[in-house]
Amino acid sequence: MNEAPRTEAFSDTFDCRSVAYGKIGVLLVNLGTPDDTDYWSMRRYLKEFLSDRRVIEVNRLLWWPILNGIVLTTRPSKSGEAYRSIWNEELDESPLRTVTRAQAEKVADTLGHREEIVVDWAMRYGTPSIASGVEALIKQGCEKLLVFPLYPQYAAATTATVNDTVFDKLKTMRWQPALRTVPPYPKDPVYIEALANSITAHLADLDFEPEVILASYHGLPKEYVDKGDPYQCQCMDTSDALREALGPLGDALKTTFQSRFGRAEWLQPYTDKTVEALARDGVKRMVILTPGFAADCVETLEEIDGEAREIFLEHGGEQFSSIPCLNDSDDGIRVLVHLIERELKGWIDE
Numbered sequence: 001m002n003e004a005p006r007t008e009a010f011s012d013t014f015d016c017r018s019v020a021y022g023k024i025g026v027l028l029v030n031l032g033t034p035d036d037t038d039y040w041s042m043r044r045y046l047k048e049f050l051s052d053r054r055v056i057e058v059n060r061l062l063w064w065p066i067l068n069g070i071v072l073t074t075r076p077s078k079s080g081e082a083y084r085s086i087w088n089e090e091l092d093e094s095p096l097r098t099v100t101r102a103q104a105e106k107v108a109d110t111l112g113h114r115e116e117i118v119v120d121w122a123m124r125y126g127t128p129s130i131a132s133g134v135e136a137l138i139k140q141g142c143e144k145l146l147v148f149p150l151y152p153q154y155a156a157a158t159t160a161t162v163n164d165t166v167f168d169k170l171k172t173m174r175w176q177p178a179l180r181t182v183p184p185y186p187k188d189p190v191y192i193e194a195l196a197n198s199i200t201a202h203l204a205d206l207d208f209e210p211e212v213i214l215a216s217y218h219g220l221p222k223e224y225v226d227k228g229d230p231y232q233c234q235c236m237d238t239s240d241a242l243r244e245a246l247g248p249l250g251d252a253l254k255t256t257f258q259s260r261f262g263r264a265e266w267l268q269p270y271t272d273k274t275v276e277a278l279a280r281d282g283v284k285r286m287v288i289l290t291p292g293f294a295a296d297c298v299e300t301l302e303e304i305d306g307e308a309r310e311i312f313l314e315h316g317g318e319q320f321s322s323i324p325c326l327n328d329s330d331d332g333i334r335v336l337v338h339l340i341e342r343e344l345k346g347w348i349d350e
């Protein structure tokens with residue numbers, strides 16, 4: 001038996017029928033970016049980043065004086081200089097913001113035939129924030145939400161802190177969307193194929209054949225892995241799968257870790273030390289890729305294409321090239337769409 005609408009019940013109360021619904025939100029989330037390269041913009045960004053307990057697990061009583069007394073006094077200027085060297089002057093923003101926005105737009109275009117899907121993007125640190133991204137999707141009628149931390153390999157300091165921040169936002173909401181998160185994809189065949197394609201296409205445009213191909217991943221304190229973080233194993237899984245996909249070319253592939261911070265031991269071998277040692281040992285031709293980054297950023301453009309190149313050439317190397325991240329390339333977008341469609345099964349028609 002059908003009941004008549006009870007419109008009188010909504011006269012002085014919240015009317016759920018006035019709320020948009022029926023959509024599925026997809027939120028791409030990358031690490032973060034400062035809004036500018038000046039001291040105070042960098043300080044604000046670094047404070048948010050380095051205050052995250054997932055990133056810095058040191059006792060707060062020890063870390064706060066170091067962070068606020070030393071790090072946030074000296075590091076903003078140095079980091080600002082690094083960002084200025086790779087800044088997108090045309091759009092007045094970091095390359096990471098430029099690329100992540102482009103990724104979201106192209107993913108949205110590719111999934112455009114599915115009218116129920118709404119795609120947006122956010123940053124874990126800086127703007128646009130995860131909270132604002134969740135709010136924007138819900139306002140557009142998203143009752144279901146797929147959060148995509150853009151990290152192929154899982155680390156508590158990357159994937160987990162994105163998820164934590166989404167959960168924290170949802171904890172403040174009376175009406176929560178259904179939630180899924182994209183898991184890490186270190187051995188996904190589509191991702192590995194895209195990486196292999198990027199290597200072979202890049203090498204085809206070079207006027208030299210590399211003796212060594214370095215796969216440089218962002219570093220992590222060794223202590224975090226000792227506590228159970230799977231990151232190192234997943235990085236090795238990616239390198240192993242990529243080596244197999246490259247065939248004979250894979251024999252030249254080596255794995256290293258970059259971007260260490262502080263005095264603690266981090267995952268080894270270190271990228272900068274390896275680059276220097278290989279050059280000193282007589283390696284003249286080298287190529288580096290960064291499989292753990294979905295988009296080019298200060299760590300790939302300044303640290304690898306800048307610092308690592310300089311180290312190699314200063315210690316006897318002669319020819320050096322860095323391979324761009326998958327970014328918003330056709331293969332890069334194919335990876336993202338593949339993973340999104342896989343994780344939306346049951347929410348969307350096949």
